[in-house]
Structures are given as C-alpha cells and as structure tokens.
Amino acid sequence: MKPSLQLKTAQGLAMTQQLQQAIFLLQLSSMELKSEIQEKLESNVMLEIEEDDAGENINEESEIEIASSNEQIESDHIENIAEDSFENASTNKNTNSENQFTVFEFEEEDSKYKTLQEHLRWQLNLTPISDNDKVIAETIIDSLNDDGFLDSTLENILETIGNELEETGIEEIQAVLKIIQSFDPVGVGARNLKECLLIQLKQFDQENQKVQKAKELVDDYFDILATHDYKQLMKKLKLDEKELEKIIGFIQTMNPRPGSHINNTRTEYITPDVNVEKENNKWVVRINKNAMPNLRVNSEYKKMIKRADNSAENQTLKSHLQEADWLIKSLQHRCETLLNVSTCIVEHQRDFLEHGEEAMKPLILQDIANALDLHESTISRATTRKYMHTPRGTYELKYFFASHVKTDRGELRSSTAIRALIKKMIDNELPNKPLSDNKITDLLKKEGINVARRTIAKYREGMSIPPSNERKRMLK
Secondary structure (H helix, E strand, O other), X not given: OOOOOOOOOOOOOOOOHHHHHHHHHHOOXXXXXXXXXXXXXXXXXXXXXXXXXXXXXXXXXXXXXXXXXXXXXXXXXXXHHHHHHOOOOOOOOOOOHHHHHHHOOOOOOOOOOOOHHHHHHHHHHXXXXXXXXXXXXXXXXXXXXXXXXXXXXXXXXXXXXOOOOOOOOHHHHHHHHHHHOOOXXXXXXXXXXXXXXXXXXXXXXXXOHHHHHHHXXXXXXXXXXHOOOHHHHHHHHOOOHXXXXXXXXXXXXXXXXXXXXXXXXOOXXXXXXXXXXXXXXXXXXXEOOOOOOOEEXXXXXXXXXXXXXXXXXXXXXXXXXXXHHHHHHHHHHHHHHHHHHHHHHXXXXXXXXXHXXXXXXXXXXXXXXXXXXXXXXXXXXXHOOOEEEEOOEEEEHHHXXXXXXXXXXXXXXXXXXXXXXXXXXXXXXXXOEOOOHHXXXXXXXXXXXXXXXXXXXXXXXXXXXXXXXXXOOOOO
C-alpha cells in the first residue's frame, strides 16, 4: 500500500490558558489565593488594588437572599446576582500606586511562639547543674513528645550520649530525669500516665488523707481504676461509694497531657469565604469582602500602550494587560461560583441553620452540580478548603455533604444527623449505665433508623467517644 496524505475532521476539547487559570484559582484556599494575588501584584505593573478615597480596599458585598421555610426563593435572582455584583470589578480609577501593597498584607504571626522543648531549656539554663548533667538533660528534653512524655527508654538515652560521656551510667540519667520532672509543667518527663499522675500528686500536701488515698489508688490499683471496677476499688481502699467518688474526682483534676498547654504549634486562622446571616426572616449569603482584594487595571500604564508600536516595552505592556484582564475575570468567575454553590448549599441545609445538626439533610456533590448545571469536579474544587461563617459557627463547605440512611418511613436521614443523635443519646445516658453500641442500635431502630452496630461504632470513634466500658462512671 502506497503512503498517502489524508485530511480528517474531529472534535476535541482544548483548555485555554484563561480556563486553566480559572480552574487553578477556584481550587485555592483563601490564604493561598492571597499569596497568589500578591505575587501577581508584584510581577504585573498593570494590576493594582482598587481603593476608595480613604485608602481602603473597595470590595462590594455580593449577596443572595434565601427565603425562610414559609417563603419561595427567586430562581432568576441566583442566575443574575453574580453578574450584577461584579459588573464594575475592572473599572479604572486613579489610585496612588505606592499604597497598593500596604492594604493587602498578611497578619503577622505571634512572635511569642514557643515549643515545649524551648520552655524546658529556658528552665534548664536557670538550674545549677554540671556540664555533663546538662548534656543528659538536653538529650532527655529532645526525647519528649508534644504531650510531655518521655518516648525513649533510659537505656536508649544512655546509648545516645555514650560517645560523648563514656563514664555515665543509668543512675545518673535517672537523677537528671528527676530534675526534668521537677520543671513546669508539672508532670512533664513522665514515662507513662501512672508516673505522670504520681508526679502531679507530689505537689499537694502529703499529710492530707485525700492525697494519700489518691496516691495509693494510682500507685497500687491503677490497672483496676482503668477498668472502672469501682466495687473492687472500694474493697481494696476500704472506702464507701461517696468517698471513692471524691478520690476519683480529685485524680481527674490532674492533667493527663502536661505538655499540651504549651504553645508548641503556631495558631492558624481561618478566613471564611462566605458569610451567612438571617435578616428579615431570610437567609442572606454574602461573599466575604475581606477574603480577597478587589483588583483593577492601572489606567496610567494602560494609556501608555500604543497600538502600532511593536517595541519590546510596548509588547510587554500588552502582555501584562492581557494577563491582568484574565486574572480579574478569573477572580470574578471564582466569586460567582462560590456564591452560587454556597447559596445552593444553604438552600438545601436551611433546616440545619434553623435547628442544628440533627436536622442536617443528606447532600452529595452531584446534587449541587445538577442544581447549578456544573460538573461535579467544579463543585469539589469550589468546596475544598473554603469556609462558610454561620450563626452556628464556621464550617468548611465540605461539612454540609453527607451520605444518607433510609428510614422505615421512606425518609432519608444524613449521617451527620445520625451522629448528632448518637452524641445526644450518649450525653444523656446514666453515668453508671452507659449505652452500648447494640443498645444505641436498638434505640435508633425504634425511631425507624436501621444502622448496623459496626456503623454505630465507626460514628462513635469518629467523634472520639470511647466505648461503653470506658465511659462507665460512678453516680454523681
């Protein structure tokens, strides 16, 4: 067969640079978006932040009102609100470009940030000990976890410092560990919870009978305490129920994680992307004007562009102008998408805003995609690491999506509502007769909700609620 040239026509989807940018900006969190915009402001002379006469960032609050349960939402309002809200986003006004970076600055982080290790080393430097003991102390401090417990064994610490301090023995390491255990916070340096509690009990009056009984309970009967066998504890300690209750209550005032209250992590702040408020019996969804600055094209630089000029400088200005226009339009598209997705979520989850988690309705990404005629992947990008501030708190948009369970009456209940119901049952259970997973399953069946016991266990563990045997307490 002889080779030949043939022409074929075919349809294909090509992603333009502008579409790629819009998708990229949509998936960014508010903090990442601020960083991205800051880089664009620094690299593109055509971009500037739109400010009013007082030098403040102008960013009109775009909003959608959602009628309460006894009113109807205007469908055409959702389609047109975003376009009306952003129609003047790229208008040109004279602005002092020298101030464009001062408005959009990140909040400075806390300069008093300190780890547990730094807190202990500060105390170590105030302690009069030998150089050899200081080396041992440094090694012990480095071996503590965030809760203040010693993860490493004394033998491992000895092996670590063996090359530097050849004549050091276990006894010397134990002595230095006692010094560390005397530092603040009380209980730091313990090798287990039992030792941690005993260290904390040493700070109280040792002649006090309650302290003596608490030390005896922890030192001799800690395993029995862990199993909540109160009858055996009363027999061992020769106490009645009320006396034992007071001793256990006293022990529960101790800190099981002494290192946790030291600021060993930087505070992370969440800036909500949308705000939801109830006004005049309507839920109003607004884009948070502080989450993103309002950009515009610099009119002075735009006037410098000459159509017939093919010089390198003119071509650079044209390129910057095109990039600026694309960025502004992409940001508008991001705001429109966030506003419409958030509005649709609020419309579906209005009962949650009115009554709480138990009223949460089943919702999946496809539901919002169908309602807005968008692809499910777009909804996923628009809800990941985006936050909504409501009267009930600040939630990630993903929080409002949950699987469902069908009731005996044919109704659908979301997994979030079922978890809230389980938590409510456990909060109201008798202290000495906690509800088992099987019992919770039976109680839910009475309400027409058929959930397997293993699912109850999964929901309970997801809420960090221990099993019934560990929740058993004495009557208050």
